[in-house]
Amino acid sequence: MAKLKSIVEDSATEPVDLSNFGPETTVEDVGLDSLTILDLLYDIEQEIGVEVEAKEIIAFRTIGEITQLLIDKGA
Amino acid sequence: MGIASAIGVGKDAIWKHLISGNTGIGPLTAFDTTDFKIKIGAEAPRDIVKEKLAILNRRPTDHALDLTMVAAHEALVQADLIGEAPPYEDQDMSVVFGTGKGLTQSLQTAFESFFEKGPRGARPTTVPRCMYNAISAGLSIQFKLTGTNYMVVSACTSATNAIGVAYRMIRDGYADTVLTGGADAFFEPFFFGVWNNIPALSKIEDPTKACRPFAADREGTVLGEGAGVLILESYEKAIARGHKSVGEILGYGESSDARHITSPNPDGQAKAMQMALDGAGLTPDSISFINSHGTATKGNDSCESQSIRTVMGDATDQIPVSANKSYFGHTLGASGGLEAIATLLSLKHQTLPPNLNLETPDPECNVNLVGSEPVSIKQGPAMKNSFGFGGGNGVLILGLSD
Numbered sequence: 001m002a003k004l005k006s007i008v009e010d011s012a013t014e015p016v017d018l019s020n021f022g023p024e025t026t027v028e029d030v031g032l033d034s035l036t037i038l039d040l041l042y043d044i045e046q047e048i049g050v051e052v053e054a055k056e057i058i059a060f061r062t063i064g065e066i067t068q069l070l071i072d073k074g075a
Numbered sequence: 076m077g078i079a080s081a082i083g084v085g086k087d088a089i090w091k092h093l094i095s096g097n098t099g100i101g102p103l104t105a106f107d108t109t110d111f112k113i114k115i116g117a118e119a120p121r122d123i124v125k126e127k128l129a130i131l132n133r134r135p136t137d138h139a140l141d142l143t144m145v146a147a148h149e150a151l152v153q154a155d156l157i158g159e160a161p162p163y164e165d166q167d168m169s170v171v172f173g174t175g176k177g178l179t180q181s182l183q184t185a186f187e188s189f190f191e192k193g194p195r196g197a198r199p200t201t202v203p204r205c206m207y208n209a210i211s212a213g214l215s216i217q218f219k220l221t222g223t224n225y226m227v228v229s230a231c232t233s234a235t236n237a238i239g240v241a242y243r244m245i246r247d248g249y250a251d252t253v254l255t256g257g258a259d260a261f262f263e264p265f266f267f268g269v270w271n272n273i274p275a276l277s278k279i280e281d282p283t284k285a286c287r288p289f290a291a292d293r294e295g296t297v298l299g300e301g302a303g304v305l306i307l308e309s310y311e312k313a314i315a316r317g318h319k320s321v322g323e324i325l326g327y328g329e330s331s332d333a334r335h336i337t338s339p340n341p342d343g344q345a346k347a348m349q350m351a352l353d354g355a356g357l358t359p360d361s362i363s364f365i366n367s368h369g370t371a372t373k374g375n376d377s378c379e380s381q382s383i384r385t386v387m388g389d390a391t392d393q394i395p396v397s398a399n400k401s402y403f404g405h406t407l408g409a410s411g412g413l414e415a416i417a418t419l420l421s422l423k424h425q426t427l428p429p430n431l432n433l434e435t436p437d438p439e440c441n442v443n444l445v446g447s448e449p450v451s452i453k454q455g456p457a458m459k460n461s462f463g464f465g466g467g468n469g470v471l472i473l474g475l476s477d
Contacts, residue, residue, distance in 0.1 A: 015134050038199035 001067055007047055008032075008063075011040045023064025034058070050075045076321060076416045077149030079124060079142040080301035080403050081117035085149055090420045093428035094449055098402055100282040100297050105262035112271045115282045116262055117299030117404025130160055131217060137180040137204065138260035140213050142302035143172070146412075147214055147254060150304040155318055156252070157218060168306075169222030169250045170211040171241045173233030173257030175408030175463075176266055177207040183263035214254060222250055228408070230463035231368070233257050234303060235411030239327035239469055241307050251312045256412030258302035270298060275337075275372050286405075287432035288369035288398035289376045289440040296370040299404020303412025322419045325456050325472040326355025332466030339375055339462055344382035347468035351458065352386065355472040359390035362472075363455035364427055365442075366418040368462045369398030370405055379460065380440040395450055396442045397421065401431035411461040415471060418459045422475050425452055 005021045008030050016031045032040055041052050050073045060066050078085065081099025082092035092099070099117040108114040119142055125135055127145040135141050151157040156166065181204040188196035203209060211224040227237040234257025241255035261267060270276055277295035279285040287293040313320050328350025332343035352359070368379055384391045399414045406413055421427050427450045436444050456474035 012134075014132055015129070035200060035203065042198050 001063075003048065004044075004063065004067060004070075007043045008040065011036060011043055021063065023062060023067065025063040026061050044070070048075050076306070076419065077146040077151075077153065077304045078301070078413060078416050079119050079145045080303075080406070080413055081119055081299050082402050084120065084123045084127060084145060086416060086420060089417070090424070093399070093402055093417060093420070094424070094426065096429045096431060098283055098286070098431060099299065100286060100401070100404055102282065103262060106264050111268065112278070113276050115280070115285055115297060116267070117297065117406070118262060119260070119300050132161060133217075137178045137209070138300065139174065139176070139178055139180070139258050139302070140210055142260055142300065143210055143214065143258040143304070144217060146256070146258070146302040146304040147218065150254070150306050151218060154306045154308070156306065163219045165219045165221050167222055168220040168252040168254055169241070169244065170214045170220055170224040170254045171227065171237050171244070172211045172214065172255060173227045173229070173235070173237035173408050173411065174207060174210055175228065175230045175233050175259050176261045178205050178209050179261040179263045179266040181205045183265055186265060210258060220254065222253070229467040230465050231405070231407050231410055232461045232463035232467040232469045233408030233411065235415070235459065235461035235469035235471060236329060236467065238305060238307070238324070238411065238415060238471060239329055242324045242327050245307055245309050251309045253307045254304060255307055256302065256304040256415075257409040258412070259407040259409040260300035261298070261407070262300060267298065277371065284432055286371045286401040288367070288371040288401055288430060289380070289396070289436055289444050290371070290433050291435045291437040293371045293373065293376065293437070295372050296400060296405040299400075299406045301403055301406045301409045301413050303409055303414075303416050305412065305415060320476045322422060322473055322475050325474050326351045326353070326357065327472070328352070328354060328470045330468045332468070334466060336466070337464050339378040340466065341378050341381045341385060343466060344379060344460070344462055344468050345385040347470045348382060348386040348458065348460065351470035351472050355456065357456065357472065359387040359394070361455050362387070362390070362394050362458055363452045364395045364397055364421065364457050366414050366421070366457060366459045367396050367398050368460045369400055371400060375462065377437065377439040379462070380442045383442050392443050394443055395427055395445050395452060397427045397445050398430050399428070402428070411459070411469065414461075415459050415473060418457050418473050421452070422457055422473065425454065426450065427452055
């Protein structure tokens, strides 16, 4: 979760408030849209070594769901 | 108008330094210059830029884009077209903007990642981050400007060409308001490195002495970064909303040397200068001063002097010639924007800043050069020259508003 927080922070193009970053945080809360979420996917792949398809992550809305997906994929 | 440069952020800050003769050139700090022949440049203050970006709820992304946003914010607020802080409403304004080198910080990052990791090193947003029109598009999105948005790319003439295009759009009735000017920021190892091995850059190590426009002992230019933004508005619209503008564009000329990719040509330059004068319906004796391209390269300054004498004829000796690049550095595609603003400030104050490092004028630069003290000027419009690699020439005639 902490790793994901730091990746999200680096991916954001505008200042985002991550003080309440947690499982219920949505991708919209952290300022990601359909384009910038691609950078998040790329950074997850580079940093954590797990490949995630865009359609998989777009189906999820919260950080908790994304975290579970990464765990399921063996992260 | 709005400006972010090595001698300050904001028009009041830059005028103070211009009139005091304070250069913005210093040792480069943006990256490690150990292996570079040239170790100086004119850097814009990143801390101030970061503070100003926070007003727009932005964090630094690409330095060229960041400088543009800060300068555009100042220009739009001063023109009473936006409030200090977002959110902003849609408005029918176009963006026609200049750059020579584009989004170099983003490109440098992309190059490094690609050459380290191969195609897998390319972040998905590399394309929209690195495209030249990320600047005009970024302005449109940030400030909700729904007219057209595109870039003009013509090396050191970019901003002046962009201003000229914007002027014509308004004059010919295609737009009421256009945000224009130029930006360049390229203190990145690759983009600065490619300049290091060509003779256009000064080898003088003392930053205060390195850039010597029109001097006999000039050795080349010094690079700089910055953004200069002008908001052009039709006279009718300005009157209708009760806004008093700073100045006006009276004429614009442009040409291509069609001779050499880097060497300037006096015929091409003179053609653009004459076209600008003719467009404004002016004769040389009505020009109060010339804000020169004045790069401090061997090639430019003598050629430009020759072009000035060709066009101005007998009036040449009465027209003071000013050069700003010893303050801002040569900001390439931004230079016409920064220097157009300096031209308007000079008109407003009826004073020209000193030409730095001009102890010994070059006899081959036989024009009326401003010396080491500020000079008072008569009332009347000014000429602003910009010339670029590629042989493109752009010339503006600028005046104060009535």
